[in-house]
Amino acid sequence: GAVVSQHPSRVICKSGTSVKIECRSLDFQATTMFWYRQFPKKSLMLMATSNEGSKATYEQGVEKDKFLINHASLTLSTLTVTSAHPEDSSFYICSARDITSGSADTQYFGPGTRLTVL
Amino acid sequence: QKEVEQNSGPLSVPEGAIASLNCTYSDRGSQSFFWYRQYSGKSPELIMSIYSNGDKEDGRFTAQLNKASQYVSLLIRDSQPSDSATYLCAVISNTDKLIFGTGTRLQVFP
Numbered sequence: 001g002a003v004v005s006q007h008p009s010r011v012i013c014k015s016g017t018s019v020k021i022e023c024r025s026l027d028f029q030a031t032t033m034f035w036y037r038q039f040p041k042k043s044l045m046l047m048a049t050s051n052e053g054s055k056a057t058y059e060q061g062v063e064k065d066k067f068l069i070n071h072a073s074l075t076l077s078t079l080t081v082t083s084a085h086p087e088d089s090s091f092y093i094c095s096a097r098d099i100t101s102g103s104a105d106t107q108y109f110g111p112g113t114r115l116t117v118l
Numbered sequence: 119q120k121e122v123e124q125n126s127g128p129l130s131v132p133e134g135a136i137a138s139l140n141c142t143y144s145d146r147g148s149q150s151f152f153w154y155r156q157y158s159g160k161s162p163e164l165i166m167s168i169y170s171n172g173d174k175e176d177g178r179f180t181a182q183l184n185k186a187s188q189y190v191s192l193l194i195r196d197s198q199p200s201d202s203a204t205y206l207c208a209v210i211s212n213t214d215k216l217i218f219g220t221g222t223r224l225q226v227f228p
Contacts, residue, residue: 043219091161105214106167114159
């Protein structure tokens with residue numbers, strides 16, 4: 001149980017284009033999902049908390065107009081990197097909580113999306 | 119002071135030995151603690167969660183929590199080369215966010 005998928009797993013795009021990443025909870029409903037970014041040899045940094053049916057909560061220093069988050073259903077959250085630039089190249093990972101499980105604060109991670117902006 | 123601190127390693131242990139990974143945290147009010155394993159190029163995989171002082175065992179893994187010392191550890195018995203990975207300690211903060219340490223890289227050599 002508690003499987004989270006992400007699509008695509010890898011994307012290469014030109015500078016200035018927008019990229020959409022999907023995060024899905026496959027076997028549970030997730031009212032809250034999280035988006036992280038990880039640079040090489042660094043730890044995961046929380047970018048934003050995605051709430052179903054409401055606006056996302058962004059961490060300090062994360063531009064909400066650049067990283068658009070939509071959580072339209074209980075099983076899907078999307079992150080759109082708008083006008084991507086080479087410095088946005090990173091490993092983007094989503095996670096979700098299964099609040100019906102015995103440990104409601106446990107986060108299960110998707111496989112990640114590696115974004116390379118040329 | 120970082121919220122969650124780990125030694126970056128690498129920690130090198132021979133196959134069959136016990137690997138001991140340590141983590142300290144700064145928020146005394148934290149109640150939920152996690153160990154994740156991350157292979158190179160992959161996303162984190164949950165190994166264990168622990169909420170109460172003492173030991174919690176799951177197979178070859180034992181998590182230890184000491185809230186008074188603000189210390190969490192993970193022991194891996196009978197280490198295998200396939201255990202070679204980065205181990206991330208994570209703590210739920212007082213703002214309900216999961217805060218990660220920088221991870222300890224473990225190398226198990228045959």
